[in-house]
Amino acid sequence: MNPNVLIIGAGPAGAVAAALLRRRGRSVLVLEREQFPRFSIGESLLPQSMEYLEEAGMLEAVQTSGFQPKNGAAFVQGEQRAAFDFSEKFSAGWGTTYQVERARFDHILALQAEAQGAEIRYGQQVVAVDVARARPRVSVRDQNGQGYEIDADFLIDASGFGRVLPRLLDLETPSQFPVRGAIFTHIEDRIDFRSFDRKKILITIHPGQPDIWYWLIPFANGRSSIGVVGSSDLLWNDSGSDSEILQRWVGQAPSLGNLLEHARWDTPARHITGYAADVKSLWGPGYALLGNAGEFLDPIFSSGVTIAFKSASLAAQAINRQFDGESVDWETDFARPLKIGVNTFRAFVESWYAGGFQKIIFFAGAPPLVQRMICAILAGYAWDKSNPYVQEPKRRLAALEALCDPRD
Numbered sequence: 313m314n315p316n317v318l319i320i321g322a323g324p325a326g327a328v329a330a331a332l333l334r335r336r337g338r339s340v341l342v343l344e345r346e347q348f349p350r351f352s353i354g355e356s357l358l359p360q361s362m363e364y365l366e367e368a369g370m371l372e373a374v375q376t377s378g379f380q381p382k383n384g385a386a387f388v389q390g391e392q393r394a395a396f397d398f399s400e401k402f403s404a405g406w407g408t409t410y411q412v413e414r415a416r417f418d419h420i421l422a423l424q425a426e427a428q429g430a431e432i433r434y435g436q437q438v439v440a441v442d443v444a445r446a447r448p449r450v451s452v453r454d455q456n457g458q459g460y461e462i463d464a465d466f467l468i469d470a471s472g473f474g475r476v477l478p479r480l481l482d483l484e485t486p487s488q489f490p491v492r493g494a495i496f497t498h499i500e501d502r503i504d505f506r507s508f509d510r511k512k513i514l515i516t517i518h519p520g521q522p523d524i525w526y527w528l529i530p531f532a533n534g535r536s537s538i539g540v541v542g543s544s545d546l547l548w549n550d551s552g553s554d555s556e557i558l559q560r561w562v563g564q565a566p567s568l569g570n571l572l573e574h575a576r577w578d579t580p581a582r583h584i585t586g587y588a589a590d591v592k593s594l595w596g597p598g599y600a601l602l603g604n605a606g607e608f609l610d611p612i613f614s615s616g617v618t619i620a621f622k623s624a625s626l627a628a629q630a631i632n633r634q635f636d637g638e639s640v641d642w643e644t645d646f647a648r649p650l651k652i653g654v655n656t657f658r659a660f661v662e663s664w665y666a667g668g669f670q671k672i673i674f675f676a677g678a679p680p681l682v683q684r685m686i687c688a689i690l691a692g693y694a695w696d697k698s699n700p701y702v703q704e705p706k707r708r709l710a711a712l713e714a715l716c717d718p719r720d
């Protein structure tokens with residue numbers, strides 16, 4: 313039987329969209345290329361994301377799965393240290409969240425979507441689409457190489473970096489961000505510093521090259537995700553395997569190197585490059601793009617899963633209204649509201665790499681209210697228009713940066 317909604321990809325965007333549509337009685341089929349559980353990068357969530365897990369009926373399953381609680385973000389550069397506690401944020405809403413192994417997290421969300429009646433077929437790769445028809449049609453290749461076609465009333469692309477519709481429909485447009493890459497792995501961290509706070513992601517800036525930064529995301533089981541990010545030219549300026557290169561970079565940041573002095577590097581490192589992506593349009597007749605299939609900015613503020621959830625929530629609302637016979641303007645009802653938060657994060661990412669936000673982070677002199685507003689963005693509340701840093705992120709950040717260094 314052909315579903316109301318066909319979703320490409322069972323990652324966070326696809327699973328949450330599936331559950332939200334099922335909650336309104338729509339029939340949903342999700343086609344997923346891989347078998348779950350499968351590895352994915354993107355392990356540090358933001359408190360704002362909890363709202364969407366709640367909306368999708370998945371909160372309890374996540375809360376009872378033993379993931380590492382997270383309450384903030386810590387930053388280190390040389391001798392400078394700063395920490396943001398999300399409970400002090402300006403915006404109302406969740407102040408805590410989790411640091412998650414994505415293989416398990418994504419599997420839990422997919423199982424939750426299935427429990428709510430969505431059908432998920434694994435090992436099914438979408439290879440072609442026809443959106444010129446009254447009902448979009450997708451061509452699928454199953455794990456045995458057999459092809460088949462499915463029609464749906466509406467098509468959601470939640471294929472992440474697979475970017476199925478952007479590629480097939482020529483929707484891709486270059487990201488404004490330069491090509492950066494990341495090398496990462498999971499380690500048994502063996503951190504024995506009493507003062508180390510496992511409830512915070514630790515962002516360390518390279519002491520001599522502020523364009524290079526590291527994440528350390530502790531999990532609940534004594535393991536951590538560790539990664540280094542920078543322009544591809546810089547990251548791979550030396551020979552060796554990804555594991556060797558990653559450990560070499562970690563050794564160049566003394567505070568991080570000391571923290572991980574006893575770590576067991578037991579898992580080969582992986583890498584990803586050129587992940588920043590954009591599209592000409594986030595929707596078209598009969599389809600919408602969610603999460604990374606639409607746009608991906610940068611990993612620095614751990615915003616990816618939150619944006620994926622937000623896009624799922626907005627799209628599900630629009631589809632439900634459309635199926636109820638209401639008129640939906642996808643630009644006004646989906647793309648524009650989504651871009652409010654994306655553009656907030658974009659301004660913060662730009663300021664980070666231009667150096668301004670790195671100054672702001674370590675500046676202790678900002679008024680407490682301003683610190684709470686910044687904290688709210690770091691907690692993912694990038695759509696809260698009562699926050700001036702959402703209303704006018706660029707201008708506000710520039711003004712704050714000037715305050716950090718009055719001699720400039």
Ligand SMILES: Cc1cc2nc3c(=O)[nH]c(=O)nc-3n(C[C@H](O)[C@H](O)[C@H](O)COP(=O)(O)OP(=O)(O)OC[C@H]3O[C@@H](n4cnc5c(N)ncnc54)[C@H](O)[C@@H]3O)c2cc1C
Pocket residue numbers: 320321322323324325326343344345346352353354355356357358436437438439470471472473474475476494539584587602603604605608610611614615616617618620
């Ligand atoms: C280096 C790095 C670090 C990051 N760190 C963070 C972080 O700390 N926190 C955070 O929130 N985000 C982070 N992100 C971003 C995060 O990884 C993504 O934003 C998030 O996974 C997007 O979810 P999604 O559902 O859109 O896509 P995905 O999670 O990628 O899911 C897409 C699914 O679609 C499937 N698929 C692809 N092609 C097809 C096809 N043709 N047919 C069928 N199925 C298909 C894939 O197998 C996959 O399961 C990071 C990203 C990078 C690059």
